[in-house]
Amino acid sequence: MPLDTAAIARALATTPGARSEGLETTHSLLCRREAPAFQRAAKAVGPGDRLIVACTQEARLFTELNDATAGATPVVERPIRFVNLRETGGWSRDAKAATPKMAALIAAAQLPDPAPVPGVGYRSAGRCLVVGDADGAQRAGALLADRLEVTLLIDGAAGTGMGSGALAQRRDLPLFAGRLTRVTGWLGAFEVQWSSANPIDLDLCTRCNACLDACPEGAIDFSYQIDLSRCGGHRDCVRVCDAAAAIDFERAPLHTDERFDLILDLRATPAFSQHQPPQGYFHVPPGSRQAAALGEAVLKLRELVGEFDKPKFFRYEQRLCAHSRNEQIGCSACIDVCSTSAIRSDASRKGKAKTEAAGGIVVEPHLCAGCGACTTVCPSGALSFAYPGPVDQGRRLQRLLATYAKAGGRDAMLLFHSEGAGATLIDELGRAARVDRDIQGVPARVIPLALWHTASVGIDLWLAAIAQGASQVRVLLTAEEAPEYRDALAAQMAQAQAILHGLGYAGEHLGLIEARDARDLAALDAALRVAPAQGVAQPTAVIAQADKRATLDVMLDHLLAQAPHRAERAAAQAKPIALPAAGSAFGAVVVDADKCTLCLSCVGACPENALGDNPEKPQLRFTERACVQCGLCATTCPEQAITLVPRLWLADEGRARRQPRVLHEVEPYRCIRCSKPFGTLKAIETMIGKLAGHPAFQGAGAERLKMCGDCRVIDLHSRTDEVRITDLPR
Template sequence: MPTLICDCNQTMPLQPRAIGEALHEDLTLHSTLCRREAGAFQKAIQSGDDVVVACTQEKRLFAELATQTEGAVSAIRFVNIRETGGWSRDAAKAGPKLAALLAAAHLPEPEPVPTVTYKSAGRLLIVGRLDEAERAADLLGEGLDVTIFSLGGQGAQERRYPVLGGTAPRLTGWLGAFEFSWSNDNPIDLDLCTRCNACVAACPEGAIGLDYQIDGSRCTAHRDCVKVCQVAGAIDFERAPRSQREPFDLVLDLGATPLIDLHAPPQGYFRGTEPATLIRLRDGVGEFEKPKFFVYKQKLCAHSRNEQVGCNACIDVCSAQAVSSDKARQQIQVNPHLCVGCGACTTVCPTGALTYAYPRAGEQGLKLKTLLSTYAGAGGRDAVLLLHSQERGRALVEQLGRAAQLKLKKVQGVPANVIPVALWHTASTGLDLWLSALAFGASQVAVLTTDEEAPAYLAGLQAQMAVAQALLSGLGYGGIHLRLLRANTPEALDAALQAAAAAPAQGPRVPARFAVAQEKRSTLDLALDHLVAQAPGQPAEQIALPAGPAGLGAPFGTLEIDKNACTLCLSCVSACPASALQDNPQLPQLRFIEKNCVQCGLCASTCPEQAITLRPRLLLTPQRKEARVLNEAQPYACIRCGKPFGTLKAVEAMVGRLSGHAMFQGAAQDRLRMCGDCRVIDLHTAQNETRITDL
């Protein structure tokens, strides 16, 4: 795969030989690849091999040039080495980082994922004051079928658009499938109204405005309006309020209170009349596809078992309300049309029931390993992975690079050991990938957030970082390994990056070589095993972990059993989604495999005796992977056949609770002390004896 690098008119101190050695490729340095040396680009794209172009500034120009080049058959990949490192105060030391970015660009494209389809015919609902709504409709031009829901105001006398009116407007749905409902309690039928204004002039209280809605608080029932509207027949005070609903494809909400007040509103819902918004509305007609960002495995889900709710982490963190509880099926549901692909639900999921698919964890892990191994192979040290969003985060990084090149505001630019990595969303990576990156050789993982992230995302990131840092500190690795950076200006980002770059954290002596698995728990085990094996010194037998806020606790831990309260009913065993709790078919025992426990809390919420307490920790001894007995009891032998069928404590507790009940006296009470088989036999025998006596 040919690589084309350009120092952008000699504004970057690139070292083609060193970069080429890291890529195992002979590189030619260009200075005006997009101008005088464009022939080198044209020759490369005629080779048939994929071509990596180290320039995003002129991406559009290169794409146009490719269409004009005869025999151009190569796919082109673009990577930014200018703002991410070449334009920095320490650009001369950025060679290993630039080699790493170019190596990652050589990786195969991620495998395709299933898609979600939207179909829009252009039925647009504008909600707002009549005058504002009509102006917005006029700006949108032709191509959209506009309907207005009036929130008051004075509209034009010429009826250019259908107008709806009423109270209690409500909106649900997404692009191509919105449902708008309201209560039509206005005595004036807007479909019949001719806007002659006779009712407005006739109303003595001034209760009728030019939106042709009647203000009930001012109307005193003179009904002069009804008299002047006899011909059109548009006014009827006897008409009962009707619930109305209509489908729409797009919604422009100009009301003071949003109809959908979410951090991540659904596709097709817009607010405001900024030019960018109007352009997106005009383009909202047709058939569209987006990736299905997640994969859900119900059998791993810790949300609900046996009508008990355990984990709500994915529901609580979703800023689009795409995740909900399906109580009938005791599982969650994810609406792919509402999902915006932030991935927060997948990173807070303790079991891996929800996994991110765009890209998949294995593909993301391969990219991180390639970046870090190439960086280290080229002589780089103390790598800081900077994870940022592909929109505002990327723009902020590029602004910082340009400011450094122009020597504006005394910023330094992206440090030589900071490797930017663009993500679809910053919440799409979590504990498993962060620990894997540190095992692969990163000194730190920094996540850049701007004002585009929802508060729930930040809470989720902070909780996971607290767990990861506790693990690393407990293993003896010095320094701060996880950083949540908050920045909205180049100056703030520069200060945060300079602080991180100047404070390297201790990592494993030997980088890991494992492949990131799609299964979250498998990846966590691989990363932890390597970090434990490479830990400096001798760590303690266990590491205490922060419990975190509700739904965002540590994914590892043990259980404490109140043996005085526990009756070994084993309801917790059937509730456990991870097979961490197990029974013993031979003896009345409750056994526990700590490695499997995800601290979801289903066992605690299921326990009728409230005898279970969760304690987050990481056990480092071999017992973590072994079954151990949490509680056991003396078996109770059937009073008829002598076979053990329960525990002495449980049977005595049952008999004690039912001893005062009229239905459990005498022989009926004795049956409580029998196994299931003997209980049936004894009951059948008693019934036969009763029949014989009756005869």
């Protein structure tokens, strides 16, 4: 591949924090004849420096070679960074123009590792439940028994056990028959329940086969379960099983609860319906591929004994959460999008102390797979992706785009893809360009960016990339992504694109690319060769911040300042940018003045303090910048007077949305006794109207409704004293 190391070195020299050592010589046979050059570099680079190899194909070889080199720092103390320059650009048809991209990828690889985050631990003793028909469960159990503590649960196809296969005569493994009714938990902590209504208890059965000979209807086979649809009720089987007492037609259905560390499910329908099942659970359905899939599952299960950990991928700040207040549900975007069912509502106040914050969610870290989709759809930033966090990702974006621009690159397109299937497709596209004339390969202006999961980056970082000089952002989706992720990413991209179009930027800046495997390489190739979109004239040097809303504010300010057609911009600002309703994190609140009584229930419900009152006068005030369109105000309002309007209002250079404005204001209602204001006219009139027929609020009681709290107490006690005096005996 063409490689201009001098140009790359010049670009790195002008990038703050980047270094260009080691670029003096280009190696084309480093994994073979030139391996000693790598060994010399490995010995020269200390624990505090970076050793970067621009080849991913032989990563394992270089890792082993480093640790085998005397005087080299071990990989555990100084990891090697591997960067793919070949498939990502060097093997493209326009590889000669890919130098800016190569410089950007090398510069980004020199960034420090993300800050460590807390871990989530698992402990497995190897207790494994295998559930399926008799043939499959016994076969799988035999493959696992030398490594794991296996229990077999025979789940009959018709609930009877018949036709599920013959049981072996030897009782090598604990074996039960029944119907799986409940499975919860994760690796090392599965709670399993099954029920059994068959008269034969397999735990007591000695498999002497006497019952098979005794049954005149042939209702018992070598599954050692009775087909009740064929049983004639002779009970000959009970008589011949007298010693073992394994057959009892009067036995109540048994419900068994057990704990397991691992589960191998061989049934057609899995125990977990979500896209991503818990770690430690493997589903291998019947079919033509069962043998191969079973082999893969068995190999993985055999390794899951011991202690394991993973990063805690998310951070949660309850004070920012807009899910619920006072048992009213608002935003549930994270719960709806989670493909592992790791997030549940915590809206109830039952059992909570008065000092505890109301509402919120609960995220089970053991179930979390680290997709980050919840953080992408969270409008308030209460959930944020932690490894790497927004600041680390923002620094990476800024380094990539700044180095690319300084090296002479233009119209950069960032291509977010997963580290697994996405990276594989990028490699296949690069290799295909070498042999297929119809495939162009990854274009020179397209910068691939690997993520732990494509759903972990959302609107804040997409707009940050555009503000930092990118022309476009694309997200590559493969079979790894759940359908919920596709919908969520599409909705968020529609929001971001509406904002950019509303600001006057032309073209399609954001989009999803779907490619499942190598059969879609032609479509992927075509999707990457689209015309650039209009970007900013002057990129911002500001990186993303830890707070999602703060990042959005900073990037929106820059995009507004750099918006095309500056002369027309002031007039356009007065008109808000309409946003799609789905997934909107920006918007206004409209109040119906005829319905609103200024009870201020909405103020107490608003989790972001977007709605507020005025201590001096009856007012409802609104700060548009703080609104996340959660809808709690609308669901809380007793008069149904509130409507949400998704939009982005940038009047007065965006300052107007930061200032509180009055949504509704009325004259105060004054106490009929002391004239002190204590409510609003509409609220008092509404209260009087609703209580007009109540016997406790007639005559003097009705008048007290028009008094402030102090006068009401005074009036009540004075009238009580009068009654007592007049009732005294003469």
